[in-house]
Amino acid sequence: xxxxxxxxxxxxxxxxxxxxxxxxxxxxxxxxxxxxxxxxxxxxxxxxxxxxxxxxxxxxxxxxxxxxxxxxxxxxxxxxxxxxxxxxxxxxxxxxxxxxxxxxxxxxxxxxxxxxxxxxxxxxxxxxxxxxxxxxxxxxxxxxxxxxxxxxxxxxxxxxxxxxxxxxxxxxxxxxxxxxxxxxxxxxxxxxxxxxxxxxxxxxxxxxxxxxxxxxxxxxxxxxxxxxxxxxxxxxxxxxxxxxxxxxxxxxxxxxxxxxxxxxxxxxxxxxxxxxxxxxxxxxxxxxxxxxxxxxxxxxxxxxxxxxxxxxxxxxxxxxxxxxxxxxxxxxxxxxxxxxxxxxxxxxxxxxxxxxxxxxxxxxxxxxxxxxxxxxxxxxxxxxxxxxxxxxxxxxxxxxxxxxxxxxxxxxxxxxxxxxxxxxxxxxxxxxxxxxxxxxxxxxxxxxxxxxxxxxxxxxxxxxxxxxxxxxxxxxxxxxxxxxxxxxxxxxxxxxxxxxxxxxxxxxx
Amino acid sequence: xxxxxxxxxxxxxxxxxxxxxxxxxxxxxxxxxxxxxxxxxxxxxxxxxxxxxxxxxxxxxxxxxxxxxxxxxxxxxxxxxxxxxxxxxxxxxxxxxxxxxxxxxxxxxxxxxxxxxxxxxxxxxxxxxxxxxxxxxxxxxxxxxxxxxxxxxxxxxxxxxxxxxxxxxxxxxxxxxxxxxxxxxxxxxxxxxxxxxxxxxxxxxxxxxxxxxxxxxxxxxxxxxxxxxxxxxxxxxxxxxxxxxxxxxxxxxxxxxxxxxxxxxxxxxxxxxxxxxxxxxxxxxxxxxxxxxxxxxxxxxxxxxxxxxxxxxxxxxxxxxx
Numbered sequence: 135x136x137x138x139x140x141x142x143x144x145x146x147x148x149x150x151x152x153x154x155x156x157x158x159x160x161x162x163x164x165x166x167x168x169x170x171x172x173x174x175x176x177x178x179x180x181x182x183x184x185x186x187x188x189x190x191x192x193x194x195x196x197x198x199x200x201x202x203x204x205x206x207x208x209x210x211x212x213x214x215x216x217x218x219x220x221x222x223x224x225x226x227x228x229x230x231x232x233x234x235x236x237x238x239x240x241x242x243x244x245x246x247x248x249x250x251x252x253x254x255x256x257x258x259x260x261x262x263x264x265x266x267x268x269x270x271x272x273x274x275x276x277x278x279x280x281x282x283x284x285x286x287x288x289x290x291x292x293x294x295x296x297x298x299x300x301x302x303x304x305x306x307x308x309x310x311x312x313x314x315x316x317x318x319x320x321x322x323x324x325x326x327x328x329x330x331x332x333x334x335x336x337x338x339x340x341x342x343x344x345x346x347x348x349x350x351x352x353x354x355x356x357x358x359x360x361x362x363x364x365x366x367x368x369x370x371x372x373x374x375x376x377x378x379x380x381x382x383x384x385x386x387x388x389x390x391x392x393x394x395x396x397x398x399x400x401x402x403x404x405x406x407x408x409x410x411x412x413x414x415x416x417x418x419x420x421x422x423x424x425x426x427x428x429x430x431x432x433x434x435x436x437x438x439x440x441x442x443x444x445x446x447x448x449x450x451x452x453x454x455x456x457x458x459x460x461x462x463x464x465x466x467x468x469x470x471x472x473x474x475x476x477x478x479x480x481x482x483x484x485x486x487x488x489x490x491x492x493x494x495x496x497x498x499x500x501x502x503x504x505x506x507x508x509x510x511x512x513x514x515x516x517x518x519x520x521x522x523x524x525x526x527x528x529x530x531x532x533x534x535x536x537x538x539x540x541x542x543x544x545x546x547x548x549x550x551x552x553x554x555x556x557x558x559x560x561x562x563x564x565x566x567x568x569x570x571x572x573x574x575x576x577x578x579x580x581x582x583x584x585x586x587x588x589x590x591x592x593x594x595x596x597x598x599x600x601x602x603x604x605x606x607x608x609x610x611x612x613x614x615x616x617x618x619x620x621x622x623x624x625x626x627x628x629x630x631x632x633x634x635x636x637x638x639x640x641x642x643x
Numbered sequence: 644x645x646x647x648x649x650x651x652x653x654x655x656x657x658x659x660x661x662x663x664x665x666x667x668x669x670x671x672x673x674x675x676x677x678x679x680x681x682x683x684x685x686x687x688x689x690x691x692x693x694x695x696x697x698x699x700x701x702x703x704x705x706x707x708x709x710x711x712x713x714x715x716x717x718x719x720x721x722x723x724x725x726x727x728x729x730x731x732x733x734x735x736x737x738x739x740x741x742x743x744x745x746x747x748x749x750x751x752x753x754x755x756x757x758x759x760x761x762x763x764x765x766x767x768x769x770x771x772x773x774x775x776x777x778x779x780x781x782x783x784x785x786x787x788x789x790x791x792x793x794x795x796x797x798x799x800x801x802x803x804x805x806x807x808x809x810x811x812x813x814x815x816x817x818x819x820x821x822x823x824x825x826x827x828x829x830x831x832x833x834x835x836x837x838x839x840x841x842x843x844x845x846x847x848x849x850x851x852x853x854x855x856x857x858x859x860x861x862x863x864x865x866x867x868x869x870x871x872x873x874x875x876x877x878x879x880x881x882x883x884x885x886x887x888x889x890x891x892x893x894x895x896x897x898x899x900x901x902x903x904x905x906x907x908x909x910x911x912x913x914x915x916x917x918x919x920x921x922x923x924x925x926x927x928x929x930x931x932x933x934x935x936x937x938x939x940x941x942x943x944x945x946x947x948x949x950x951x952x953x954x955x956x957x958x959x960x961x962x963x964x965x
Contacts, residue, residue: 183688186697280843336719338717
């Protein structure tokens with residue numbers, strides 16, 4: 135045995151490499167992948183339930199279970215997003231944009247593998263950031279008060295244009311619809327009921343997981359049922375084609391992976407913003423930077439990879455913010471803080487001086503979990519896809535039951551199930567008439583964040599609080615650029631073509 | 644293979660036999676409880692209320708001899724869970740965890756009336772404090788009051804939400820000190836306390852335990868404890884009362900059943916809860932989570948909830964007038 139110099143770093147790593155801890159990691163992976171693949175059952179919920187059982191474990195073992203569930207769920211939730219157009223958890227909303235079109239083109243196998251690789255790259259990038267720069271970066275996160283949060287969310291809202299995939303007017307209409315939905319519930323500042331129509335459950339706002347499942351999953355099933363007679367010419371999803379990406383594809387994916395990893399890490403550091411938003415922002419960033427913009431939303435491996443890399447890259451940032459600030463980086467970490475306090479680990483700025491070994495334990499757990507989950511994902515994918523060989527009428531029933539049970543289990547509420555069913559009809563309407571669902575979901579998620587942070591900023595120091603914050607100003611300028619640059623560039627392009635004497639490019643009719 | 648099947652069957656039969664014996668015994672000693680009990684948590688999984696319920700459940704199980712199934716029914720400030728409980732049969736098989744909202748939601752256009760429930764008892768308490776950023780110019784509560792008097796409405800505080808325990812507490816503070824303050828409500832305690840630690844607002848009023856993270860980290864400083872006596876863990880911090888503002892408040896968590904539940908069932912549950920709350924295992928978990936294990940029985944709790952309603956009513960009216 136090599137004599138390793140005892141240091142907090144090696145102590146932390148060795149604490150994880152105990153056989154019993156490794157068993158707990160494998161247990162966490164199994165739970166996490168199952169949970170992720172089940173629409174409606176989020177990682178937050180699984181971890182909250184598991185924390186009841188982990189309280190009696192040693193802190194390292196307990197953390198191993200909870201963190202690996204968190205990590206593995208990020209891989210599991212891609213599967214229904216790609217195969218069924220239903221995000222397993224909100225983190226894989228952006229996966230549906232390109233993953234499902236790819237599956238329809240008979241490239242489901244390749245989509246699943248590239249998605250898993252992208253997720254693993256994002257995860258490892260986020261973990262590296264956690265390991266190297268957790269403390270200084272969390273100081274950056276501390277800078278995000280209400281004005282900065284508002285500006286970030288406004289930037290996120292400009293993504294509506296990007297995720298409209300060319301149908302700008304219809305996309306913005308859908309986005310506005312999402313924003314209107316998000317206004318229901320209690321006013322975040324005064325507490326007055328708004329658009330609750332005397333319905334008790336609406337006091338908490340429209341449950342967005344139910345809406346996501348309705349918009350994406352059930353609406354798609356309903357659409358398939360309606361159009362079943364016309365669908366015969368389409369390639370069956372079961373024709374998997376190629377499984378492993380070749381070197382050329384991998385080279386092409388390097389850029390979106392980089393964009394996704396950076397976007398995800400930055401977004402992850404900001405408290406209370408998670409993988410769902412990071413995935414959408416990175417998808418849009420990658421689209422801007424891509425040479426094949428027109429593929430995005432219709433089955434682009436670049437778009438799929440960017441979104442998936444970003445949403446997993448948020449994990450490192452979320453964990454860093456949580457541990458270093460004591461402020462939950464996302465809803466999963468909010469639950470985990472509770473468990474950690476029971477183990478006598480108090481997340482917060484003092485953590486890194488009182489438990490210097492903890493950070494290397496966390497990093498080791500997450501790395502092992504990522505690698506094992508990637509291997510497992512690649513191994514079991516062929517089995518998962520077998521499900522799709524069922525005749526579609528059985529598949530529809532299975533998906534519908536999954537969606538209903540999943541929705542109910544979010545908060546044991548039949549109201550959520552009805553919301554989901556109404557959302558699915560609305561989603562079907564949107565699908566049939568060409569309104570993209572992405573902007574609507576973006577509006578629903580970001581609307582309350584934009585409103586409450588703007589109003590907080592205004593209470594604190596009026597509009598001055600926004601315009602005196604450099605971060606907020608820069609973010610708002612970027613948002614403005616994101617809105618006006620693409621049309622401007624189009625204009626310049628047309629002028630150039632006109633002066634050359636060439637015909638206007640024959641674009642979309 | 645055959646052997647495995649046989650031993651599995653044997654095992655299952657043994658388990659069945661044992662459970663059969665157990666339920667038979669219960670039937671002999673008394674008819675309640677003779678089946679599973681549901682304990683509903685009106686908040687999402689993961690918070691301190693959820694933690695309290697999940698820590699109490701095994702202890703109540705041991706005392707009552709029936710399985711306790713913990714179930715989350717979150718939504719609308721807990722009123723979804725409370726309204727669910729109101730509609731259950733008052734037979735002692737449906738319980739809910741409660742917080743101070745039971746007493747005060749009635750003042751905020753919610754259909755939640757404490758008279759629809761019978762309290763079983765209290766399980767924990769989370770006394771509050773006023774804390775300021777560590778570099779704040781306020782060195783005492785009087786400094787804060789003086790500044791607020793000199794600049795009415797310019798001093799800001801963060802609260803975990805409108806109409807929450809800590810928002811209402813500050814309304815009481817405003818009334819007692821005769822000052823104007825600006826409320827910046829956040830979405831829960833963690834972001835509200837962090838906002839004060841980052842200096843976004845001038846002070847935070849929240850549970851001592853919720854502020855502890857940032858105080859230990861040297862980002863926040865306790866200005867006054869909202870307790871009767873000084874907090875034994877922070878003996879150097881004076882109470883608000885010592886500094887001339889007679890303000891005490893604490894969040895709390897208890898258990899209740901629907902109105903109409905027979906008295907002997909209520910008493911049985913109340914004594915089981917008392918045993919659980921005084922159990923060292925429970926005390927240890929609560930203290931680690933910065934909560935104070937605190938016990939009140941059914942009758943004491945009923946009086947206490949009435950007092951809370953009388954206390955909070957005017958505070959919430961004051962907040963609504965702002």
